[in-house]
Amino acid sequence: MRYVNPEQDQLGRDHVGWDSNMDDAALFRANRGCWVLGERADREQYALVSAQGIVRQAIEIHGLVSVAGGRRAIEGRYLEVGHPVHDAYVGKPQPVAAARNPVTYFDSPHAARTCGCGCGAPVTLGWFLTGHDQKALHDRVAKIGTVHQFIEWFDRTYAEGERAMVSRVVSIAPHTNAKKACSAHGAGAGCTRLVADVVLSDAGSERVEWAVCARWLKENSDAYAWLQRHPVEAAELDAD
Ligand SMILES: [Zn+2]
Numbered sequence: 001m002r003y004v005n006p007e008q009d010q011l012g013r014d015h016v017g018w019d020s021n022m023d024d025a026a027l028f029r030a031n032r033g034c035w036v037l038g039e040r041a042d043r044e045q046y047a048l049v050s051a052q053g054i055v056r057q058a059i060e061i062h063g064l065v066s067v068a069g070g071r072r073a074i075e076g077r078y079l080e081v082g083h084p085v086h087d088a089y090v091g092k093p094q095p096v097a098a099a100r101n102p103v104t105y106f107d108s109p110h111a112a113r114t115c116g117c118g119c120g121a122p123v124t125l126g127w128f129l130t131g132h133d134q135k136a137l138h139d140r141v142a143k144i145g146t147v148h149q150f151i152e153w154f155d156r157t158y159a160e161g162e163r164a165m166v167s168r169v170v171s172i173a174p175h176t177n178a179k180k181a182c183s184a185h186g187a188g189a190g191c192t193r194l195v196a197d198v199v200l201s202d203a204g205s206e207r208v209e210w211a212v213c214a215r216w217l218k219e220n221s222d223a224y225a226w227l228q229r230h231p232v233e234a235a236e237l238d239a240d
């Protein structure tokens with residue numbers, strides 16, 4: 001285990017790595033990122049966290065999120081006793097040669113995923129059986145009409161979706177409001193320092209004002225996108 005500065009860590013953590021005293025939740029939080037992850041990671045269902053040659057945790061990958069510095073972090077959950085992947089690997093020697101990242105993937109015979117086209121076939125790598133992604137895509141095109149009609153419909157719908165998302169974060173400014181606890185993570189999370197006030201609007205509802213920690217600004221994709229589009233405001237925040 002290694003202590004890090006939560007204000008410099010992309011996920012706002014104070015330690016990373018492994019220690020025998022860490023419980024599963026702490027281990028997951030310390031190892032879900034931030035890694036340089038290649039394209040292969042996008043097709044994987046599971047990752048293993050190893051330390052000292054032993055697998056310490058198995059993670060089910062739900063998605064990968066970009067964090068500062070071009071790295072990515074895993075979104076998902078850690079598996080518990082009784083899950084076939086957990087029972088096959090955790091506590092046993094690392095199945096793949098030690099890499100620089102303690103997080104590794106493997107081709108698992110324990111497929112927990114069925115083909116994304118809905119055919120019901122199990123898949124061990126990725127989301128579809130070979131060719132079934134094309135079938136799934138073209139089934140959806142056919143629901144709209146021709147490929148040309150589909151593209152027109154998509155461009156119209158996607159642009160509207162983007163506008164809706166933009167309206168969620170109205171503004172982000174340095175923290176000055178009276179709130180003493182992080183609105184995103186709650187008082188129980190004990191976020192050490194509030195760095196910003198965020199005004200949100202949800203689908204026409206009245207404005208809601210939050211106070212948030214640096215971690216939320218980095219992990220929330222709407223906030224991250226808003227700050228990317230507003231570099232002047234972003235520079236005013238003392239968020240790292
Ligand atoms: Zn299929």
Ligand SMILES: [Zn+2]
Nearest residue numbers: 182185191213
């Ligand atoms: Zn927080």
